[in-house]
Amino acid sequence: MTAQPDRPAVTGLVPPVTVGEAVRSDPVVRYSAAILCGIVVIASLDLAQVFFAPVFLSVVVGTIFGLPMERLSRLGVPSWLSAGGMVLVFIALILTAGAAFVVPLSDWLDRLPLIWSRLQAQLVSWQGFFSSVASLQEDLRSAMGQKGGMQVSVDDNSAVESVFYFAPAFMAQVVLFLASLYFFLLTRPHLRRAALQLSPDSEGRRCIVTAFRTIEARLSTYLISISVINAGLGVAVALTMWLLDVPSPLLWGMLAGVLNYVVYLGPAIMVLVMSGIGLATGYTAVEILTPPLAYLVLNLIEAQFVTPTVLGRTMTLNPFAVFLAIAFWIWLWGPIGGFIAVPLLLVVVSVLEIINNTAQSEEPGRSEAEPEAGASH
Incomplete structure (x- = not known):
């Protein structure tokens, strides 16, 4: 065997x-x-979405029942019994609110043709404006070389098919939401202990405990405060509509309180609803505009004075960030996303603040250790 030369x-x-x-x-x-x-x-x-949306919603709703659960556990009530009781209380509240909505809403649904005819009567005076806009549109189409208009085809069976298609998925989401709510309330202490086991040192465990306490305290404070504020807004709207002699004032108060959970979008929908009520009940311009303007005044007082005073500066979020969060989650998950957008944003802001505070608390320790290290040399 010949030896191989060494490779460089x-x-x-x-x-x-x-x-x-x-x-x-x-x-x-x-x-x-x-x-x-x-x-x-x-x-x-x-x-x-079918899985994550009800689970996220159950976590947000379950945070409201965290404080009653802790009080019941201190009284010796078993966790499975208190969690089941909280779920039953929530179901009772939803069924009561739904029953209060059904009867007056069915009455107003029968008035939709009247509202539409009133709207058409009011738009008659704007006929000249719309004609000028239509002629301008035709001129622009001619200048751009476009001909014809938009054609819309309606399938009569689409509504029935949609109901049969989405009903099973909706019921599955409801069942998943209730089951997630029950197990979240049942296992809240176990989830906290499991999170503590992820960190091997005491400093990391202290940060985890601080994060859990801060997030739960802020979420529960925010949700309970917003619920009280929305209930107060609903009572104010109901009393105002009753004083204005608007039919079904309790319905509009409840609707205002529910829609106010979705910031920005809910009040905008409520303004449109009250405009339709004004068209259905009023005959002059003042009578038509009074219900939406009255609601706008009450919503302005709530948004600019009541909510900042109740929540305080620590719970105040950037309006632009709130708008982006609501737009993103509504685009992603629809109405459920609009409801959980602000609580999730509050969780993210709380986590970032805890991380920032932890980093700032560690900086003085480093700055004091550096001179000692230099002195030892």
Whole structure:
């Protein structure tokens, strides 16, 4: 056997880099990975809406019942019994509210043709304006070389098919929501203990305990305060509509309180509803505009004075961030997303504040340790 000659060492080769090292060292790779992870999470939430939406809603609603659950446990009530009692109380509240809505709403649904005819009568005076707009539209189409108009085809069976298609999915979401609410209330202490086991050191456990307490306290305070505020707004709207001699004032008060949970969008819908009520009950411009304007005044007082005073500065969020959160979650999950948007934003803000406070608390320790290290040398 002949001996192989020694190969010269190859210099200048870059050692292999793992994925983790590339993500940590290169900011472009790090940000790109974060963007891709965000897209994957959003797509997963969209595709699994039937599962995630009721589960997230159960967590938000279950936070309201956290304080009563703790008081019942201190009194010696078994957790399974108190959790089942809270779920039954919630079901009773929903059924009571639904029964209060059904009868007056059915009456007003019968008045929809009258509201539509009144609206058409009011639009007669705007006929000249709409004619000028239509002629301008035709001129623009002619200038752009477009002909014809938009054609709409209506399938008479679409509504029935939609009901039969979405009813099973809706019932499945309701069952999943109630089951998630029960098990969330039942296992809240176990979830906290499981989270504590994720951290091996005492400092990490202290941060986890602080995060749990802060988030639960803020969420429960926010949801209970908003519920009280919305109930007060509903009472004020009902009394105002009763003084204005608007039919079914209790219905409009309850509707105002429920819609006010969805910030911005709920009051806008309520203004449209009250405008329709004005068209159905009023004959002059003042009578038609009085119900929506009265609601706008009450909503302005609630949004600008009552809510900031009750919640305080610690619970005040950036209006632009609130608007983006509501727009995003409504786009993703519809009405459920609009309800949980602000609580989820409050959770994110609380977590960021805890992380920031923890980082700031560690900085003085580092700054004091550095001079000692230098003195030892």
